Amino acid sequence: MEGTFFVATHSQGTRLDPWFDSYAERAHGMRSSEIRALFAVASRPEVVSLAGGMPNLSSLPMDHIAEISARLLKDRGTRALQYGSGQGEVEMREAILDVMRYDSISVHPDDIVVTTGSQQALDLVTEVFIDPGDVIVAEAPSYVGALGVFRAYQAEVVHTPMDEDGLIPEELEATLTRLEAAGKRVKLLYTVPNYHNPAGVTLSLERRPQIIDICRRHLVLILEDNPYGLLGFDSDPIPALKSFAPDGVVYLGSFSKMFGPGYRIGWAAAPHAVREKLVLASESAILCPSQLGQLSIVEYLNTWDWYGQVKQYRGEYRTRCEAMMSALEEYLPMCSWTKPDGGFYTWVTLPDGLDAKAMLPRAVKNLVAYVSGTAFYDDGQGSDHIRLSFCYPPPDTIREGVRRLSQVVSAELEMVELFGTNTHPERDRHPDHSGVDTPSPDQV
């Protein structure tokens, strides 16, 4: 009977997808995520990937982690392999408070929801707040994985500009005022305040209370996404937005960058009533987060100098960032870029006339990968930018990747000079040319 479930009378379905007519409206907008694509490219050994955001885990104390995992399973296996609380285990939530103290956040363990990575927290907050057509204000550019979630819930994303000190308060105020005047329902401000993905900048301490004040006046909930906060190269974190207004901010945290992503454990710290909704939504989505993952991370935090490991990471990423900065100076003087104080990424501005999306296939052919700036906008901007990550490859490989990239940029510039600056379409900053057709790196 295999393959013959459908008879020809299925009115509008296609032979390729007999269920085409059955999809929900939201599913028709689902398309290949650039995040998945990055993994595919990064895994080809001959390509230097400056595209992905995989943390470098080589300095983790694997022998110790192996030992505490074995002990956990031997001593408490029937608990570690069982179902647990939908909100997350109490000892996990208490340990998370210890981590958030570095962000100057002080809340109750009851305000924490443990999730399958902070990505799930992002998904849950969007599920709880967004009806189709609601507006989310986000930085320009913004995290590609957040834009995907917002799209899945049919939100309208409006970008607001940043400079080297992060979100610009006056611009945010103007954006919110304009949206209100247009009768839009703005539900959330989504922001990555520390070592921004993809821009590499950090919201200054001075601006934080200003952003809080603007959102308070406009009754907009802040969604503060902080996976990189502990990874400043030379400093402890500055106070989180959450620390200024616990009731006005849902804070998302993650163990993926300060420890490792493999257990898929992240969290949200939310105002009480919001937290309740998030727990219900999470139970519906996954019943409960991994018990083994939570108890393993609690053991790691309790038996290892985890903040010492964070400092180790900082040194490694600083070295890699320095390698990228000096390679950019040497090989790509025709470009400009941000100078991060932490995190994984720098945001490169291409010379006039170059198109990041159009150039990507030629870059991959020259064995180097990046992410086109268009991935980080919901409105068609970004073709004049690329995101380079310095987190995963060792310094020499980063240098080689930037060298390969410079060959591609030079060849593109030659083409532009030969055929004029209009070989590429005019940069388009209007929403009618959306970024939806961004080719993902593994499609090239």
Added chain:
Amino acid sequence: MEGTFFVATHSQGTRLDPWFDSYAERAHGMRSSEIRALFAVASRPEVVSLAGGMPNLSSLPMDHIAEISARLLKDRGTRALQYGSGQGEVEMREAILDVMRYDSISVHPDDIVVTTGSQQALDLVTEVFIDPGDVIVAEAPSYVGALGVFRAYQAEVVHTPMDEDGLIPEELEATLTRLEAAGKRVKLLYTVPNYHNPAGVTLSLERRPQIIDICRRHLVLILEDNPYGLLGFDSDPIPALKSFAPDGVVYLGSFSKMFGPGYRIGWAAAPHAVREKLVLASESAILCPSQLGQLSIVEYLNTWDWYGQVKQYRGEYRTRCEAMMSALEEYLPMCSWTKPDGGFYTWVTLPDGLDAKAMLPRAVKNLVAYVSGTAFYDDGQGSDHIRLSFCYPPPDTIREGVRRLSQVVSAELEMVELFGTNTHPERDRHPDHSGVDTPSPDQV
């Protein structure tokens, strides 16, 4: 600044929840899940919980699992703790095919999506197919956790009857015909064909092609949820619905009952185009499933006689089920119940005049917990039933739990005799009295 984010001008928000006006429409319907509540009750040591569905993990080879986990982290730690593929690792998907062969299913590894427990697969399928108001046909009764997901996506659930051989084909045909005539858009048939939760019955082999044929004619996709399929007390599984019509069925599988829930690894096996949508939806929701969880389970399957462990489980659950059956015969002759051939549950019919929801507080006061039948319907049915689980407590405890329950039932019957059969509201089978206010066991 703590606690003062909101000024009094926030028009309709309450002091208790300043964000009340910001929630999405779907969030206003979110309410306490009975699943979470079950964990809370089950964790009180003095209560005999016949409510929860926690598997009994005491016979798992913990020393061996500890050893393979330690080796995995030592030898491949930087992979196990890293991000992975959104669809799931190839070796995990191949191992899943080996498991599904016991259900007579033969598909390609590319048709599998690995998820955070099969609950996430349930969530993803619903996300991909259901617009608000679409109809899902489900058994009467149906799995409480599925009803919660369907509600979250604002589906309309219509129940169709079962007997001791599972779904009744003629009734399903009539239900679908009636819904079509009413202009309803029926998207899915949701079914738990083996050792049904909560009913304890199994869809007979003879009926399976009939169900397939009916759904094919009505162009309804089948969502086959099969967590208990390997846990028949005395037999290998009968062929899954998926084995009859690979293109017409999304099959959900889980390691939670045949191994353990702690890694939160389940899967969907879906028609190709549907699988693509599920991967995109999953990447948006969680980026990727736990790498550590997947690789650990692959190691377990490859290095242990896992089917021998399944047979061990079968014996344990058979013994527990026998203890429950004999206790029911001895203590509750005024009730009737289903006689399961596998799985975790029996479905008990109360004597006339008793109300399962109203009786629950008195049961918990008498130190025994169950789940009211009302939890398993979306339309107000079920107050004449309770679900009893025999999976977790040892046989003597099960016996003691049933004894305590019989005291409560007897006392209730006395009340009914004293004050007439109308001390409880008439059993209501109409949708206007929905199960939404079902008190969860930890609220009593």
